[in-house]
Amino acid sequence: MYGEAGYFENNDYDGVWDRMNSNRFFFRENPNMKKILKFIMEKRIEVGERLPAEREMAAALKVGRNSLREAMKVLEMMGVVEIRHGSGTYLKKTDVSASGESAVWLWTHRQEIYDIITVREALDLKAIDLIPEEKYAQVREDLKACVSAAKKTKLDSEKLMLHDLEYHNIIRKASNNDVLLNICIALTGNIYDKRQVLFSQPRYIEQALGEHIQIANAFGTGDVNQVKLAYMAHLASTRFGIENAQMGKEE
DSSP states (O other), rough: OOOOOOOOGGOTTTOOOEEEEEEEEEEOOTTHHHHHOOOOOOOOOOOOOOOOOHOOOOOOOOOOOHHHHHHHHHHTTTTSSETTTTTTTEEEOOOOSSTTTTTHHHHHHHHHHHHHHHHHHHHHHHHHSSOGGGGGGHHHHHHHHHHHHHHHHHHHHHHHHHHHHHHHHHHHHHHHHHHHHHHHHHHHHTTTHHHHHHHHHHHHHHHHHHHHHHHHHHHHHHHHHHHHHHHHHHHHHHHHHHTTTOOOOOO
């Protein structure tokens, strides 16, 4: 899950965060954060416990102490740790994996997720191009039926992920291109954790279902450009959801 992390250059630290409101932040990428989060999980550090001393952690993670300090400041802004001057750094939350509603995990993996979404968007737009116009009415009905069935179930994250896969596969199957379909399924599997986190957030669930209806209605217009616009708006919304994921910082 964690790849090789480079160093966070000191001259990149200026303006590392911009405070957007009382509990939501935008950050620049800091690859050492992943090393720290992995260290916390592997050492099974509990909430309230003090992390090892800075010198010890820097040696264990093979990073410079300044780089470690900068990454810790970002994690403090995210509400993951608390830095107590003269005492040490303490863990405040443990949802640093993809389980539950970990927006922390979602944010730290966002670039990987964006790359996959970009490829998926290109493939899905091609699938839309390949759907014969005479199939549009049936695709619209199938998509609306899929959303309707999802709304009748208990909207837990697992069922909604299955709904999302089924929904998008209706479009891909209508293209009659099995290679494209299988590639998209594989890509979706690669972002399973992202989907699990997003579908744990009620606001995103409601929004995603509404956007699925909009895509279905776009097929009802018979205009391929309207379908593409609705689909691209849906993916733009997904990217925005990742970028603005609630970091769980307390008021």
